[in-house]
Amino acid sequence: xxxxxxxxxxxxxxxxxxxxxxxxxxxxxxxxxxxxxxxxxxxxxxxxxxxxxxxxxxxxxxxxxxxxxxx
Numbered sequence: 001x002x003x004x005x006x007x008x009x010x011x012x013x014x015x016x017x018x019x020x021x022x023x024x025x026x027x028x029x030x031x032x033x034x035x036x037x038x039x040x041x042x043x044x045x046x047x048x049x050x051x052x053x054x055x056x057x058x059x060x061x062x063x064x065x066x067x068x069x070x071x
Contacts, residue, residue, distance in 0.1 A: 003063060004019060006061070009059050009060075015029060015059070022052075035053070037049055037051075
């Protein structure tokens with residue numbers, strides 16, 4: 001099963017079914033050719049890549065996984 005992603009921008013707008021290559025898909029959907037990476041500080045220092053800045057959209061990415069609960 002390949003990875004699938006979704007994004008939420010700073011206004012709460014969502015983009016679903018971004019597939020395995022979310023940067024490319026977001027660029028196509030938002031009509032932009034320039035992308036910047038977005039980072040968040042880690043508690044123990046450093047930073048982690050959490051999404052992209054595409055045009056006026058600050059898109060945070062989330063990996064979508066099937067829920068498998070226990071009985």
